[in-house]
Amino acid sequence: MTTTISLAGKNVLVTGATGGLGGAVVDAFVAAGAVVYVPSRRAVPVGAKAAPATDVTNESEVVALFAALPALWASVHVVGGFTMGPLLDTTLHDVNKQLDINFVSAFLCTREAARKMIGSGGGRIVNVASHAGETAPAQMAAYASSKAAVIALSRSAANELRTARVLVNAVAPTVIDTPANRAAMPNADRALWASPQSIASSIVWLCSTENESVSGSVVTVGG
Numbered sequence: 001m002t003t004t005i006s007l008a009g010k011n012v013l014v015t016g017a018t019g020g021l022g023g024a025v026v027d028a029f030v031a032a033g034a035v036v037y038v039p040s041r042r043a044v045p046v047g048a049k050a051a052p053a054t055d056v057t058n059e060s061e062v063v064a065l066f067a068a069l070p071a072l073w074a075s076v077h078v079v080g081g082f083t084m085g086p087l088l089d090t091t092l093h094d095v096n097k098q099l100d101i102n103f104v105s106a107f108l109c110t111r112e113a114a115r116k117m118i119g120s121g122g123g124r125i126v127n128v129a130s131h132a133g134e135t136a137p138a139q140m141a142a143y144a145s146s147k148a149a150v151i152a153l154s155r156s157a158a159n160e161l162r163t164a165r166v167l168v169n170a171v172a173p174t175v176i177d178t179p180a181n182r183a184a185m186p187n188a189d190r191a192l193w194a195s196p197q198s199i200a201s202s203i204v205w206l207c208s209t210e211n212e213s214v215s216g217s218v219v220t221v222g223g
Contacts, residue, residue: 005208008033011070012207015056015109016078018042020178021128024196025078028204034074039065056105066112074124074207075113079105080147084140095142102146103153110157114166122165124207127154128199129170131220147172151218158216167215169206173199174222192223 012029016022017038023045029036030047038044039054054065056079066072081101083094106127117123132140133147154170161168175181177193199221205211206219 005032005204005210007073007204007208009035010073011035011037012074012076013037013039013051013066013069013072013109013113014048014076014078015039015054015105016080016128017045017048019078020180021173021176021196021199022078024200025076025203028197028200029074029076029207032204032208037069056109057100059108062108062112066109066116069116071120072113072116072123074126075109075116076126076128076203076207077106077109078128080128080130083143086139087141090142095145098142098146099149102143103149106150107153110153110168114157114161114164114168117166118161118164122167124211125154125157125161125166125168126203126206127168127170128203129154129172129218131172131174131222134172134218134220154218155216162215167206167211167213169215169217169219171199171202171206171219171221174220176222194222198222 012034017026018040026045026048036048037051038048039051041053044050054061113125127150129150130147132144133151136144154168158168173194175193177195202219
């Protein structure tokens with residue numbers, strides 16, 4: 001990957017870095033010269049540094065993760081999950097599971113990233129939401145609601161942290177063009193899907209020093 005954005009020497013945390021989107025995000029930051037930290041129980045992507053393995057839905061573990069990191073310029077929260085099904089078949093367990101993996105993880109990481117950045121000259125936070133959080137498709141009540149919460153979190157945090165020069169944004173991809181999604185939807189029209197690389201490029205720009213004022217935005221990536 002080529003990039004004109006330089007983040008040379010800047011420390012960046014990426015959660016969910018071993019997934020279909022997360023790997024592309026790590027690659028984009030490494031290409032920009034960032035020092036990328038990845039909390040994972042698996043082998044970290046090439047060019048990244050290992051951070052303590054963390055359950056990002058567990059408050060004490062997230063607090064410990066950020067305490068163990070050096071000063072951060074950017075924190076990108078890719079971890080997430082997906083489910084769909086008719087409203088009448090959706091259980092409270094389904095809802096809570098989506099809220100935990102999508103919203104609670106983003107909330108805890110956003111809060112601790114902000115704590116790390118306030119007073120250090122500023123920083124950048126990006127949460128990965130979903131276009132479904134804006135459009136609320138049928139049969140996605142639990143998923144869309146959890147991603148809508150991520151969008152609200154990002155906007156509220158942006159309003160609160162602007163004076164501390166911490167810019168907070170969300171990206172809202174359409175269907176992401178990953179091998180897993182291709183296998184799950186073999187007959188789908190992929191023309192409007194979002195490539196991991198295009199999403200990663202948007203995230204890197206939002207986290208760059210070129211972004212001096214964009215905060216509280218939800219960037220839709222894909223058709």
